[in-house]
Amino acid sequence: MKNSILEINNLKVFPNNNSRLKLVKNISLSIKKGKTTCIVGESGSGKSLTALSVMQLLSSQLNMSGSILFEGVNLVNLTKEEIRIRRGKDIAMIFQEPMTSLNPVLTIGYQIEEAIKVHENFLKVELNKRVEELLNIVGIPIDRINSYPDELSGGQRQRVMIAMAISCSPKLLIADEPTTALDVTVQAQILNLLNDLKLKFKMTMLFITHDFGVVEDIADDVAVMYQGEIVEKGTVLNVLKKPKHPYTKALLDCVPDSQGKKDLKPIDYSALKRAMG
């Protein structure tokens, strides 16, 4: 497709010592430029493995096959050094736990600087200016530049992570449950921030979540994953309002909606198995 920035073709992920056990089973997904694509699913459905495959950050215990085309270049064929140059500059990632992804003994200013230095050859003055600019964009007061991660709240730490991720203006931002560990009000702020950034910098986002409410807020396209497979994909309106696959329906039935009014129905896995044949 012409307007897609990332194309995942026949991706399989399996442990080194058991290649028959597929954790991600032959998925294909294309991500449109400038749009937010959400991958939704329960834990263990393979959402995070898919994201890590794109970043080429899979654990050494795991192996993958298939192709991942980023702007036409197959990331799988690149050498370690070539992928390192793209990581952070072309594709950046933010994680669920802002507490554990930041280094506790370095100031946040230093850590953001570090992220820029990997890719840019800035003078000290330019570097400082860029860090201040980034803090400004993500909404952290400049005087916190010398704070350590433990002096910040969970929401602020996630903002720091976002600042690091966007420091080199990546074309694609992968966000792996970035708001799951946060309070609802903070979650709403972070989602708004990500949405603004996407529009401002014409960024593409691959957003991983298990929360359909978040999907409704942020997604243009949705892919639903179940047991390592994409069972349904489409625009957010189609998938949420007119789900076709029995699993999507079951998953939508078991999560409370934004009004919290409808009855909750736990997933009946045996009925689901029958429906899926």
Added chain:
Amino acid sequence: MENLLEAKNLSKEYFKTTGFFSRTRTSIKALDNISVNIKKGITLAVVGESGSGKSTLAKSLIRLIELDKGSIIFKNKNMRKINGDDLKTTRKNIQMIFQDPYASLNPRMKIIKIMEEPLQIHGIGDSVTQYSKILSMIKRVGLVEEDLSKYPHQFSGGQRQRIGIARALILEPELVICDEPVSALDVSVQAQIIQLLKSLQKEFGLTYLFITHDLRIVRHIANEVIVMKDGKLIEQGKTDIIFRKPKNKYTKELLASIPGNLSKRK
């Protein structure tokens, strides 16, 4: 309706020393003059962000935390005055279900031991009646007899929370304090546990104090809600009314923050 628990003017302050040389003491009011009544047989939800004092409130009600000020009357007994045997029997009547099913079960104990312990502490029944009691409770929460000889690590998160619920209910309490019982669980498992809690409430006539930060769940489970912020009680009332006509600005903000309500936020 009869009040099962009446808490008046609860206050609790924490002190924090900052600075290496200056030793300045700053205080945080975890509970700031809070009064709550819990009616018998209902579910009262406590909502608020982290740090709002929800858990401090819950823990103070069973005296896991000693309060600075205030009174708690549970079934005509002043919880803050009683000691020894009186406190023990009252605590039997108020049980707690915790957030993290991974941390709240002893990894070295088999499930049978975990379930026996509360019965032994309170001296209920002999080993034969204890076993039959445990068996019927474990079956009620959706596990099987063979599970009794397993260890916690052999269970999934949802199953562990079922064990936590069974352990709390084996003493036949009247008030159950649920401290974020589903927030560590997967969405599909959340729905199962909420359904289980609801059906147990009907069967045993339980009263729940349900602490959560997820307002979407509140509407499913709670009859009444209190909203907390910075240790203060911001708003309280019937769930439906709070959702439809919130009075306080903070409650409105909280409701608008529910995912899926982006249009309301802008």
